[in-house]
Amino acid sequence: MEESKSHNRRNFLKKTAIASLAIPFLSSFSFSTKKKLKKLTILHTNDMHSHIDPFPLNDAKYPGLGGMTRVASLVDKIRTNEKNVLLLDAGDIFQGTPYFNKYKGKLELQLMSKMGYAGSTMGNHDFDNGVEGFSAVLQHAKFPFICSNYDFSKTLLKEKTLKYKVLNIDNIKIGILGVGIQLDGLVNEQLYDGVKFIDPIKTANNYADILKNEKKCNLIICLSHLGHEYSDDSISDIKLAQKTKNIDLIIGGHTHTFLEKAKKVKNIENKDVLVNQAGWGALALGRLDLFFDKNKNEIIKLVDDNFHKKNYAKI
Amino acid sequence: MNFINIAKHIILIVTIGFLTQCKQYNLSKYSTNNINIDDNLSTKDFSEINLKAYQDSINNEMNEILNWSVREMDVGSPEGILGNFITDLSLFTLNNLNRDLGVKADFCVLNNGGLRTPINKGAITRRKIFELMPFENELVVLKLNASQLNELLDFIIKKSYQNQSRKAGVPVSGIRLKISNNKITRCFVNTKELDLNNNYYVLTTDYLANGGDHMDFFKNCKEKIPTGILLRDAIIHYIEMINKNNTKVDAALDGRIEISQ
């Protein structure tokens, strides 16, 4: 009863907010100061591919750019300015520099732990040393891997990853799920022996429903290594957003897509989903600042304030 | 109690007032702007895990110059200089440098998607070869029957017509193909015309042998002979070897796959 009421009210508020969107950016700044909205800063990476250091200075495309050590100093800087920071990754942490060949991913996971990552999902290249190689270095990760659509129950990774995670940051309840790509044809079969792939859309809907209705989360984030968008009808972040409900934000990877900012996509219930991706090689850090109403602790309407564009990823 | 009722009324009034307010204003908002990681940002040293020691060790090993390239080499479709270079040296490595293995291959097939970066003109460092071939892929030899061979040839035809991405085309060595109207008009293995009644041995990587990059036909090969040689090690060894003979790295297009109208 209580729940359905609040649910209806929420829908209503969303609708009114959509209506008010027609009035461009109606005094949102002055209003936010009056209302004391709660702010959550989400930072994210994907496909860092073992780029601990900046790219070599003689690199043809990205000379001297990127690097986890630089992302780390930027995250530190943002943490000193923002109270609520949530740092996430969307997979393919491994493979791409000799650090991985030499140290098997241990160093990447140690760095990410020190940077304070709250979670990641697995990309196809995180299987490059097999399920065995991944579980051998997993102890160095002080953050969980959230893999909702890989069934690891018949492998070494049994009970070592999470189906979903609920976090409470400043009384904002955040639910996180994670979907990975079909490994067939992408990864050497022996490397993912025993791993069962489950349909990402069904899985995402299933766990998003649990997170929304059972766990009462105010915000639901889906980490995804499906890829941003394809010209054929392969499942992608855009398709996932369109065919699911209850998900507010998809943090993607795999296609190494540089976006200036998150895209807004309508879900199956015609509600907004934000879809973002931050290139690759630690060349970009995805950033979203979400403002929650203090009384309800949920996003009522997302209004793109569209300011300071200067960091547009041109790469 | 009365007090509770009053309290409920107050809450109701506040709520109504609040909802009315909502009709006029956007209650919440977001901003989104992704940030480039450029060289204005400082690097964090991670001294607590002694990252510097790892960096020094990696840099010492990886900055070593193995040889020099005469030209820039990259993948291509239907044929690319980089693909020609890598498949040629792979076949040479198996057939000429590792005779003690007792395994020979008739031709070599790799994938352009696996050759991750071009080789620039000039110095080739060990790092460059790790960038080019980061994966621990092992060279393996597969025995192909007629149907697998046909599927492979169809795959090569299909990929040879593509030219949109770095993954287009199939790098081959030891085999020459002439393609016209989506059909093979001539095909030589070394100097002999292809004979579908023959069994051929193809050199590839374990990744492709297991059906990677959608080369599903390789999965069904009954005979699979591992060589124990990593493709990356083969590349490094070959370019170091020719450097010792004062030979620079070079390769060319030679029409091994040709499409005509």
Ligand SMILES: [Zn+2]
């Ligand atoms: Zn990937």
